[in-house]
Amino acid sequence: MVTPEQQAVAAAAEAAAGDLPRPDADAIWRVLATVPDPEVPVVSVVELGMIRAIGWEGDEPATLVVRVTPTYSGCPATEAIAEDIRAALGRLGVARVRVDIVLAPAWTTDWIGEAAREKLRAFGIAPPAAARIDVSGISPLRQPADAVACPRCGSTSTVRVSQFGSTPCKAQYRCRGCREPFDYFKPH
Amino acid sequence: MTVERELFDYLLRLADSPLILAQRLGEWVGKAPAIEEDVALTNVGLDLLGQARLWFGHAGDVERRAGGPGRDEDQLAFLRDTREFRNLLLVEQPNGNFADTLARQFLFDRWHFLVLRALTASRDARIGEIAAKAVKEVAYHRQRSADWVIRLGDGTELSHTRMQAAIDRLWTFTGEMFAVDAVELALIDAGIAADVRALEAPWRDEVATVLGEATLAVPASTHMQGRGGRGGKQGHHGEAFGHLLAEMQFLQRAYPGARW
Numbered sequence: 001m002v003t004p005e006q007q008a009v010a011a012a013a014e015a016a017a018g019d020l021p022r023p024d025a026d027a028i029w030r031v032l033a034t035v036p037d038p039e040v041p042v043v044s045v046v047e048l049g050m051i052r053a054i055g056w057e058g059d060e061p062a063t064l065v066v067r068v069t070p071t072y073s074g075c076p077a078t079e080a081i082a083e084d085i086r087a088a089l090g091r092l093g094v095a096r097v098r099v100d101i102v103l104a105p106a107w108t109t110d111w112i113g114e115a116a117r118e119k120l121r122a123f124g125i126a127p128p129a130a131a132r133i134d135v136s137g138i139s140p141l142r143q144p145a146d147a148v149a150c151p152r153c154g155s156t157s158t159v160r161v162s163q164f165g166s167t168p169c170k171a172q173y174r175c176r177g178c179r180e181p182f183d184y185f186k187p188h
Numbered sequence: 189m190t191v192e193r194e195l196f197d198y199l200l201r202l203a204d205s206p207l208i209l210a211q212r213l214g215e216w217v218g219k220a221p222a223i224e225e226d227v228a229l230t231n232v233g234l235d236l237l238g239q240a241r242l243w244f245g246h247a248g249d250v251e252r253r254a255g256g257p258g259r260d261e262d263q264l265a266f267l268r269d270t271r272e273f274r275n276l277l278l279v280e281q282p283n284g285n286f287a288d289t290l291a292r293q294f295l296f297d298r299w300h301f302l303v304l305r306a307l308t309a310s311r312d313a314r315i316g317e318i319a320a321k322a323v324k325e326v327a328y329h330r331q332r333s334a335d336w337v338i339r340l341g342d343g344t345e346l347s348h349t350r351m352q353a354a355i356d357r358l359w360t361f362t363g364e365m366f367a368v369d370a371v372e373l374a375l376i377d378a379g380i381a382a383d384v385r386a387l388e389a390p391w392r393d394e395v396a397t398v399l400g401e402a403t404l405a406v407p408a409s410t411h412m413q414g415r416g417g418r419g420g421k422q423g424h425h426g427e428a429f430g431h432l433l434a435e436m437q438f439l440q441r442a443y444p445g446a447r448w
Contacts, residue, residue, distance in 0.1 A: 070238075072234075072235060072238060072325060073235060073238030073239045073241070073242055073318075073321055073322055073325060074234040074235045074236070074237050074238025074239070074241075074325075075238065076234070103242070103317040103318060103320075103321050104316075104317040104320065104321075105320075106317075106320045106321040106324060107321070161224050162224035162225070162227065162228050163228060163328055163331065163332040163335075164227055164228035164231035164232065164328075164332070165227065165231075166227070167231070168231045168232075168234055168235050168325070172224055172227075186328065188324055
């Protein structure tokens with residue numbers, strides 16, 4: 001089986017063999033799309049919206065700058081992700097890589113696409129509700145827990161057990177239908 | 189007018205409160221009343237630690253810009269002594285029982301959210317960026333701590349009594365959250381710092397509403413610690429603080445420069 005990464009490496013090698021001195025942007029994005037989130041490995045850092053931009057900097061041999069935004073301030077995976085990005089690009093033949101961590105605009109679950117949401121659900125994590133958390137005004141003191149469908153059986157009869165789950169970005173829920181506990185990726 | 193010296197001090201205030209509260213929350217690991225709460229307390233601590241690291245990074249840059257040593261996050265967290273810390277007295281208070289911990293969290297979260305939201309409009313762009321990220325995290329913290337104040341306050345006779353005692357005991361440390369000194373006044377004038385004086389009324393409204401729903405009384409006492417410019421923000425801390433630092437800083441003090 002040929003993995004997407006192998007395809008990307010082959011495409012990049014082809015590009016490098018011709019006149020182009022560096023892999024094109026598509027090849028780079030395809031390789032970045034193979035870097036999984038260390039804590040939710042079913043989706044890539046590209047699908048989570050963590051890669052904000054790529055670009056070349058300086059004269060040949062130029063440096064590839066990858067702009068990455070962390071999901072949460074305290075996410076311990078950020079450093080591991082930077083290492084994984086460097087390793088993946090290294091396999092593509094890009095030796096000079098700089099990973100810049102950017103904070104603005106602040107990461108939001110709105111950047112997680114529909115396909116990635118389905119992957120999360122298939123993995124047993126309920127994807128985030130459509131609306132991100134509202135910090136514009138004084139929100140109601142007590143907010144009802146989001147109505148979340150169980151990723152296993154689809155029942156909407158679920159109950160929030162805790163606002164925080166296995167990572168800060170997830171809440172713990174329990175399904176009243178199938179009785180199974182599950183994680184909910186909180187809107188952010 | 190240059191405000192670099194004040195800005196460095198202010199960034200330590202922004203960093204030290206979440207750092208010290210994260211350290212306190214970490215003390216709960218393996219001891220919370222339920223596994224879900226164990227996980228939640230430390231997840232909140234993880235958010236706060238991440239925020240502290242961002243503030244320390246900015247503080248080090250400002251210190252370097254001002255011709256200082258430009259200390260990194262580890263030097264700032266592990267190699268300063270008691271009087272150099274700028275955290276609020278509230279966050280250094282010992283964990284006590286579960287109600288004490290959640291009351292402390294509730295009083296802080298309501299303040300923290302308002303301050304961060306105000307800071308998103310700071311004229312210091314980096315402060316605005318960090319605040320815009322942190323405020324979303326704190327929005328979840330404040331929901332959770334208010335939920336617990338209500339659950340315990342409007343719970344059993346024992347949980348009600350303990351939560352009321354916790355609020356009463358911690359109340360004296362809430363005054364300094366809204367007190368300004370020369371450092372903050374200079375930065376408020378420059379459009380950089382949040383004017384906490386303007387946040388006291390909304391904070392009191394929110395706190396009174398939650399306590400009301402929790403069937404708890406707003407404490408009548410007006411005696412406030414550290415309000416006269418000699419509180420945690422100026423480096424004056426309580427007895428428990430030295431013990432906290434002794435544990436937090438032990439490794440770097442005993443093995444200077446140790447790394448993973």
